[in-house]
Amino acid sequence: MAPLKTVVLDAEKCIGCITCMRRCPTEAIRIENGKAKILYDKCINCGECVRSCKGGAKRPVYDSFDLVESYPYKIALPSPSLFGQFNNLDDPNYVIEGLLALGFDEVFEVGLAAELVTDCTKKLMEGRALNRPVISTACPAVVELILLKFHELADHLLPVYAPAKIAAKLAKKQAVERGIPADDIGIFFISPCPAKVYSLHREEVSNEKYISGVLSQSDIYFRLVEKMNKIRTPRKLGKCGYSGIGWGSSGGESNSLGLGNYIHCSGVRNVLGLLKELSDGKLDGGADFVEMNMCPGWCVGGVLNVENPFIARNRMRQLADKMRIPPATMQSYGLDENFFIWDKIPEPSTSFQLDKNRFVAMQKLMLVEEYLKKLPGIDCGACGAPTCRCHAEDVVMNGGPLDCVKMDEVKK
Amino acid sequence: MNECIRLEYDVDGENFASAGHASESVKRTLKQMGVSSLSVRRVAIAMYEGEINMVIHAHGGRAVAEIYPDHIDIRLEDHGPGIADISLAMQAGYSTATENIRSLGFGAGMGLPNMKKYSDDMQIESTVGEGTTVKLRVDFEE
Numbered sequence: 001m002a003p004l005k006t007v008v009l010d011a012e013k014c015i016g017c018i019t020c021m022r023r024c025p026t027e028a029i030r031i032e033n034g035k036a037k038i039l040y041d042k043c044i045n046c047g048e049c050v051r052s053c054k055g056g057a058k059r060p061v062y063d064s065f066d067l068v069e070s071y072p073y074k075i076a077l078p079s080p081s082l083f084g085q086f087n088n089l090d091d092p093n094y095v096i097e098g099l100l101a102l103g104f105d106e107v108f109e110v111g112l113a114a115e116l117v118t119d120c121t122k123k124l125m126e127g128r129a130l131n132r133p134v135i136s137t138a139c140p141a142v143v144e145l146i147l148l149k150f151h152e153l154a155d156h157l158l159p160v161y162a163p164a165k166i167a168a169k170l171a172k173k174q175a176v177e178r179g180i181p182a183d184d185i186g187i188f189f190i191s192p193c194p195a196k197v198y199s200l201h202r203e204e205v206s207n208e209k210y211i212s213g214v215l216s217q218s219d220i221y222f223r224l225v226e227k228m229n230k231i232r233t234p235r236k237l238g239k240c241g242y243s244g245i246g247w248g249s250s251g252g253e254s255n256s257l258g259l260g261n262y263i264h265c266s267g268v269r270n271v272l273g274l275l276k277e278l279s280d281g282k283l284d285g286g287a288d289f290v291e292m293n294m295c296p297g298w299c300v301g302g303v304l305n306v307e308n309p310f311i312a313r314n315r316m317r318q319l320a321d322k323m324r325i326p327p328a329t330m331q332s333y334g335l336d337e338n339f340f341i342w343d344k345i346p347e348p349s350t351s352f353q354l355d356k357n358r359f360v361a362m363q364k365l366m367l368v369e370e371y372l373k374k375l376p377g378i379d380c381g382a383c384g385a386p387t388c389r390c391h392a393e394d395v396v397m398n399g400g401p402l403d404c405v406k407m408d409e410v411k412k
Numbered sequence: 413m414n415e416c417i418r419l420e421y422d423v424d425g426e427n428f429a430s431a432g433h434a435s436e437s438v439k440r441t442l443k444q445m446g447v448s449s450l451s452v453r454r455v456a457i458a459m460y461e462g463e464i465n466m467v468i469h470a471h472g473g474r475a476v477a478e479i480y481p482d483h484i485d486i487r488l489e490d491h492g493p494g495i496a497d498i499s500l501a502m503q504a505g506y507s508t509a510t511e512n513i514r515s516l517g518f519g520a521g522m523g524l525p526n527m528k529k530y531s532d533d534m535q536i537e538s539t540v541g542e543g544t545t546v547k548l549r550v551d552f553e554e
Binding site: 149151152154276279280281348350352353354355356357358359361362365366369393 | 450453
């Protein structure tokens with residue numbers, strides 16, 4: 001099955017400016033015939049083009065809320081970042097009651113699953129010989145970026161499923177144990193970003209595993225607020241504590257592990273910079289854990305959020321202060337590490353190679369170097385590629401003449 | 413195939429932050445060739461150490477990489493002070509770096525030893541007062 005495209009171009013709105021092409025961390029956008037085309041084999045669904053497009057021409061794709069109706073028993077999986085979207089929210093239970101009022105039969109907080117992932121990670125870091133520094137796999141865009149362009153770091157990835165998947169797995173297990181027929185259960189993750197929509201669609205929805213669909217926080221926001229406004233006194237339904245909700249912003253995962261020697265950073269440029277350092281081996285033995293998130297300020301910075309990430313972060317901090325529930329443990333849910341560890345190691349992508357055959361790739365790269373000598377090296381973007389090098393590679397891969405308006409003007 | 417991909421770089425001696433530019437660019441080419449990640453990592457570390465050495469000790473220099481299907485030859489040339497005793501310089505932990513350099517986290521005396529560790533062959537030619545040339549060869553896996 002072809003992977004879902006979670007970011008698409010609205011060609012009518014695209015004016016062919018080079019903003020998104022410049023910001024794309026994987027050089028996966030070209031301007032062709034005046035429109036910003038996405039090269040999906042290099043796209044990691046990070047949403048940076050959605051964030052940077054001034055005209056709203058890059059549209060995120062997610063499942064329609066109508067899909068929820070087709071299941072007799074509906075479970076919502078709200079991510080921690082959802083709780084930061086509401087003004088004056090002083091109790092997370094309003095959000096949970098709101099989701100129930102929207103028609104869900106059950107709400108399973110992803111923050112609770114995050115606490116369990118933390119417990120598992122602690123055990124793995126104590127017991128197993130994981131390569132240090134261990135790299136967090138909570139942000140799927142970071143994992144995709146490593147599998148695309150930083151293969152040398154793949155054996156540092158924490159081999160544990162992200163909290164959304166664990167939440168789905170556990171919610172389904174518990175519902176089935178309560179006697180609900182497995183086929184009746186529809187589980188829906190409410191996502192803050194296209195990267196999670198993509199990864200869960202590829203691994204879960206298209207393989208008919210635990211998650212039935214992935215919704216967008218921005219899409220359900222107004223209908224949820226409407227329901228929340230009608231709630232007088234919410235019941236105490238939430239099980240997630242301060243540790244789990246912290247995962248949605250600033251280094252929450254590292255903080256919850258209780259490690260001293262860790263690095264965390266967020267935002268596309270920062271992540272790329274840190275990955276380069278890691279790939280040069282500069283942090284071997286220099287840190288135990290590295291947590292990276294492609295969005296500014298962590299998941300609250302994802303493009304499917306409604307609120308400004310820094311405002312949301314402050315709200316979540318205030319909320320976390322009120323959530324004095326100690327972190328959940330694997331033991332209290334009768335689970336062990338096997339529930340969390342990857343069934344298989346993900347394959348690195350070869351999309352970045354110029355050819356599968358090394359000799360052919362070399363011939364192509366020699367030609368790239370020849371073309372680079374003719375190009376001005378100013379990366380102006382006028383040809384429709386983000387850099388002169390990308391243009392040279394495109395011409396080598398796809399044929400055609402070098403197409404550069406500055407070629408004669410700028411002499412090297 | 414006797415042809416190779418030849419890449420040349422000036423290593424700026426004034427700027428620590430720009431050290432690693434040459435190894436970064438070589439790394440991109442190796443990855444696009446499909447060279448294994450273990451080999452890419454060995455080349456990156458050996459070459460980065462060489463670049464840093466040129467910045468710390470020699471006010472920069474020149475890096476030339478010749479990439480063949482099965483290996484890479486790297487030549488790092490500088491016109492710095494030269495190395496008086498090469499066997500001493502090869503000892504792990506020996507460094508002539510200043511306190512200022514050490515305070516930046518460099519000068520641990522692991523540069524040359526690491527270049528040797530991560531390469532398959534290493535030759536150093538050095539004349540005091542004239543400069544140093546380090547030649548590295550890294551064979552690719554498979």
